[in-house]
Amino acid sequence: MEINQLKAFVTVARLSNLTRAAEALCLTQPAVTAQIKALEQSLGLALFERSSRKMAITKAGEQLLPTAEQLLSLATQIKTTATELQGELSGQLRLGIPGEHLDFLRLGELVQRIHHGLPLIELETMIMPADTLSEHVATGQLQAAFIISPHPPLDVFWLPIRSVSFRVAVPVTLYPQLKLGGWQELAQLPWLDGPLGSHIHYLLRDLFERRGLTPRVIMHNDSMAHFDTLVRAGAGCALIREEIALQGAQKNHFAIWGHAKADALLGFISANENAQTPLIMALVSMLKDIWSLDSTINSI
Template sequence: MEIYQIRAFVTVARLGNLTKAAEALSLTQPAVTAQIKALEQSLGVALFDRSGGRLALAKAGEVLLPTAESLLVLGAQFKSEAQQLQGSLHGAVELGVPSEKPDFLRLGELASAVTQRLPLVELKTQTLPAATLAEQVSTGRLPAALTIASNPPRGVLWQPLRSVRYRIALPKEHAAVLKRGGWKEVAQLPWLDGPSGSHTHLLLRDMFERHGLSPRVVMQNDDQANLDALVRAGAGCALLREENALAGAASNDFIVWGQARVDAVLAFIQPHERASEPALVALSSIIQTIWNPRAPIAPAQL
């Protein structure tokens, strides 16, 4: 039994018309019907009499309607009280983040939402490699983090936000390798890498190790958010987020190599023992609202 099912029942009962109820709920008629049927199944009683092509409250529906209306009122009160409590939260919340573009991490949206919903809370971000983020969150030294990884780290609460696909980008002068070379030849090209433990470093090493190879790294760069600029300048090859790699290839800035790819997940992680802290509960709620994760996320693959 869900609150949205109760809301659908009450709305149809009040309006006495499925079409009007669907419009009021901003849903389709089949969606409203499905919600009511699911509620009836969970309760084990019929709420509406559907005989003769009409829709009227059944006896059970008449009896339960006042209680359902009270539940909606209590739900609204519950939400209002929670929002008031958000205003009483104060202090600083530290959020670890990987080296990535702020727009991709939606840090601007997050900061704006925290300012509006938690006006007395200061959000502090700290950029760290993925392995360090996982280690500090699992030990409770860092209360929360956004991270990019192929698989959930151990010892943390893991909330996936979106899938992230990476592609191999090569400077244009290495175009000949695309015609005559394979993984071995690509591994011998000059490569740009992130620091040890960073998400790009871990993903790059894992990708080549699957082929029994290691990339020839010529430069380690802490700023992984702007690797595309280095590839564009001809400094070396790099793993880039697919949207950046394809955009650069479309602009003829560099080349994307074949169909090679590696998948990961952007996720929000928290320590188990601190997840119930009020400020972290509020932060988790804000992040879920911003990202609104829906579909299941596939594991990493080449």
């Protein structure tokens, strides 16, 4: 049984005339007759009673006609959907992200929008330091990335999303040592740092180097999203995103030292040559909607 056979059956049944049915199908009468006969042989039933003037549908044909019409309708829907899908984006999206909380990046919202808006895209995320993210985007190993940086990166497409500040978090057990001290005493305390090339690494170094000091780093940790847990446990001091630092200080999980801040920007990057591709343009549109972006940089 073939779709063309069902189409011939339904058309002849509706028009009750072989000549008109052939015209409607843009086929010759013998071709329509052959399709009807092939369908009847496949079903083992006579679908029409033939005469010199018309083809009258049999009782068996009348019972099968509604099902045949439904099948043709479904076939049309499948073809329409397939045509629509041919115009949709497909393939893999390699998206880089920094070692931060996923809810801060609103990654869940983006994944949901990609799933519904770009159903043929397979998303793969990779956590990397800021330097590596920029390098992999520039070389095409990543199609796009979120990045946290003190300044917009050069030679890539850059969509600023929001400003972000980091505060100096100190374990409760170490904080008394700083009551009478300053930056020099702070630098001598044990510090937790991000991996080389990460946003935390650059911000921490800059914070102290501007004062001619170097922090005493005892640990480099890729999972910067969990620095608050380590500080709370007394492992050392760390730069923690301001929202989390304030919450932790309120709960007496750790202390915030002074009013020192390290400021940066969260943004979305892709290679310049990819910025106008349909996929990146779709992602940018989604991000603007998720973050309610306008001409200014959002801050919280």
